[in-house]
Amino acid sequence: MDSYDFLADPRIVSAADEAARRIAARVEDGALVGEALLAGCVVDLRATGYLTIVVPSRLGGLGGSVLDVCIAQEKVSRALGSAGLAANMHLQYLGSAQASGLWATERLDAYLRESGEHGWLINNCQAEAEMGSPARGGLPATTATRVNGGWHVTGRKAWSTASSLLTHFAVSATVHADGVPEHLGQFLVTASSPGVRVEPTWHALSMRESASHDIVFEDVFVPDTDVIRVSDAGVTFVPSLDVAPWHGLPFAATYVGIAVAARDWVAHFAATRVPTNLGKPIGELPAVRAKLGEIEALLFASRRLIFDTARDWVEGRMDRASVAAQVPLAKYHATNNAVRITDLALRIAGGAGLADAAPLERCFRDVRAGLIHPPMDDVALAGAAVRAMREFVPRD
Numbered sequence: 183m184d185s186y187d188f189l190a191d192p193r194i195v196s197a198a199d200e201a202a203r204r205i206a207a208r209v210e211d212g213a214l215v216g217e218a219l220l221a222g223c224v225v226d227l228r229a230t231g232y233l234t235i236v237v238p239s240r241l242g243g244l245g246g247s248v249l250d251v252c253i254a255q256e257k258v259s260r261a262l263g264s265a266g267l268a269a270n271m272h273l274q275y276l277g278s279a280q281a282s283g284l285w286a287t288e289r290l291d292a293y294l295r296e297s298g299e300h301g302w303l304i305n306n307c308q309a310e311a312e313m314g315s316p317a318r319g320g321l322p323a324t325t326a327t328r329v330n331g332g333w334h335v336t337g338r339k340a341w342s343t344a345s346s347l348l349t350h351f352a353v354s355a356t357v358h359a360d361g362v363p364e365h366l367g368q369f370l371v372t373a374s375s376p377g378v379r380v381e382p383t384w385h386a387l388s389m390r391e392s393a394s395h396d397i398v399f400e401d402v403f404v405p406d407t408d409v410i411r412v413s414d415a416g417v418t419f420v421p422s423l424d425v426a427p428w429h430g431l432p433f434a435a436t437y438v439g440i441a442v443a444a445r446d447w448v449a450h451f452a453a454t455r456v457p458t459n460l461g462k463p464i465g466e467l468p469a470v471r472a473k474l475g476e477i478e479a480l481l482f483a484s485r486r487l488i489f490d491t492a493r494d495w496v497e498g499r500m501d502r503a504s505v506a507a508q509v510p511l512a513k514y515h516a517t518n519n520a521v522r523i524t525d526l527a528l529r530i531a532g533g534a535g536l537a538d539a540a541p542l543e544r545c546f547r548d549v550r551a552g553l554i555h556p557p558m559d560d561v562a563l564a565g566a567a568v569r570a571m572r573e574f575v576p577r578d
Contacts, residue, residue: 183442183481186489190253194235194246198254201230201269205261209541217346217393223265224347228301232258232269236277241295248277248427249492252435256485259439260446263548264391266436268303268344274432275306275352281424284368284411293370304350307339307397321356324399326367326412328359332405335369338398345380345395349373352410353399363416370408377402388551426506427495430557431488434516437552438484441520444545445477448527451534464530473526480519487512507569510562517552518559524549 187195204226208214214222227233235254237243246254251273259266276294279285285293296302310322324337335355342351350372357367371378377400384394411419452465452474464470491512494500524546528535535542553559 183445184485186253186485189489189493190250191244191246193244194250194254195257197230197232197235197244198257201226201232202257202261204230205258205265209262216391219262220264220268220344220391220393221347223262224268224303224344227258227265227269233272233301233303234298236273236280237294237298238280241291242298243294247492247496248431249489249496251277251432252488252492255432255435256439256442259436260443262391263436263440263443263544263551264389264393266439267389267392267551268347270432270436271305271343272303274428275304277432278421278425278428279352281428282421284419284421289407289410300349302349303344303347304352305342305344305348306354307342307351308354309339309341310337311340311396321364321366322354324353324355326355326357326369326404328357328362329403332403333369333409335371335399335402335404338396340383340396341394342380342397343389343392343394345384345397346393351378351397357412357416359412362412362414365413365416365418367412368410369404370410371399371402371404372408375402375404386551388547388549390547423502423506426502426509427492430509430513431492433552433555434484434488434513437517437520437549438481438488440545440549441481441484441523444524444527444542444549445481447540447542447545448477448530448535449474451531455534470530473530477523477526480523484516484519487515507565510557510565513555513557514559514562517549517555520549520552 205223208219208222208226231244234243235246236251237245239245255266255270258269279290297304308322310324313320313322322337324335324339326333326335335353337355339353350370353369353371355367355369357365379398381396381398383396384392386394413419452470453463455464456462457464465474491505491508495502495505524542527542528546531542534540537543
C-alpha cells in the first residue's frame with residue numbers, strides 16, 4: 183500500500199511505527215484479551231513516546247500537527263482499533279485544547295509538560311446517556327457546585343474510552359454558583375480523586391477492548407487551580423475555528439486504519455487461498471478481483487481525503503473556513519467507506535472471515551463505531567447542503 187509517511191515528521195512516524203509493532207505483537211501473542219489487552223497497549227503507547235506527539239517541543243513533546251496525528255493514527259489503529267481509539271481520544275483532546283482557547287495558557291502548558299513527563303492519559307468526558315451526543319447541544323446533568331476553594335462535581339459520564347486506564351478526565355458540567363447563570367463549564371479531574379469510580383457498563387458490538395465504561399463522580403472536589411473553564415458572567419464558550427480539523431480528521435484516520443488492517447488480511451487471503459476444487463488462488467477469480475479492487479479504490483479515496491484535507495489546513499493551501507467545512511465530509515466518507523471495505527472483505531473471505539481467530543471479524547465490528555462519532559452523517563450532510571444553497575442566496 184502507498185505510504186504517506188513523507189508528509190509527517192519522521193520522529194512521529196518512528197514513534198507510531200514502533201507503537202504499532204508492539205501492539206500488533208501483543209494482539210498476535212493472544213495472552214491478553216479485553217481490557218487487559220488495552221492496558222498492555224497503553225504501556226506500549228507510553229514507552230514509545232506516542233502519547234506526547236502533540237505536546238509542543240518547547241514542553242518536551244514532538245510538536246505534531248493534525249496531519250502528523252492522522253498519519254500516525256492510521257498506523258496504530260491498523261494494529262488494534264481499540265488502542266487507536268484510546269490514543270485518538272487523548273491526542274485529539276490535547277490537540278484541540280491547544281487550538282480552542284478553552285484553557286488558560288499557563289495551566290495548559292503546565293498540564294502538557296507534566297503529561298509528557300509522567301505519561302498521563304486523558305479523555306474529554308462529555309457524553310451522558312440521557313442527553314445523547316453533546317455535539318447536538320444542551321446542558322449536562324453532571325453539575326459543578328461552588329464550594330470553598332473549588333468545586334464539587336457530581337454526575338455520570340458515558341462511553342468514556344479507556345476509562346479504567348485514564349489518569350485524568352476533562353469533565354463537562356453545568357455550573358451552579360451564586361450569582362452566576364447556569365452554563366457549561368469544564369473541569370480537570372484526577373482519576374485517583376476521592377469520589378471517582380468506573381462502572382463496567384461497556385458491553386458492545388464494536389471496540390470491545392476499549393473499556394468505554396461509565397465514570398461516576400460523587401461530590402468530587404476540584405480545586406480552583408484545576409478549573410479548565412468557568413465564566414463568571416455565564417457566557418457560552420465559542421471555540422476558535424482552529425479546532426475544526428481536530429474534531430473529525432484524527433477520528434477518520436483511526437477508522438481508516440482499521441479498514442487497512444481488513445484489507446491487508448483479505449488481500450493475503452485472496453492471494454494465498456487455493457481451494458482444492460479450484461486449483462488456483464481465489465484472487466484469480468474476476469468476482470474476487472472486482473471486490474478487492476473496490477476496496478483499493480475506497481481506501482485510496484479515504485486516505486487522500488484525510489491527508490490532503492489535513493495538509494491543506496497545516497500548510498494554509500486553502501481558506502481555513504473552507505477547509506473546516508470539508509472536515510465533516512472527509513469523516514463521512516472515511517467512516518462509511520471503512521464499513522463498506524469490511525463488508526466487501528467479508529464477502530471475499532466467506533466463513534473464514536467470521537472466525538474470531540481472524541482479525542477481519544474484529545475489524546468488521548470495530549469500524550461500525552465510526553458511524554456514531556461526531557460529526558455524524560446527518561450533521562455532515564446537512565451542513566454541506568446549507569453551504570451549497572448559500573451560494574445561490576441573493577445578497578444585498
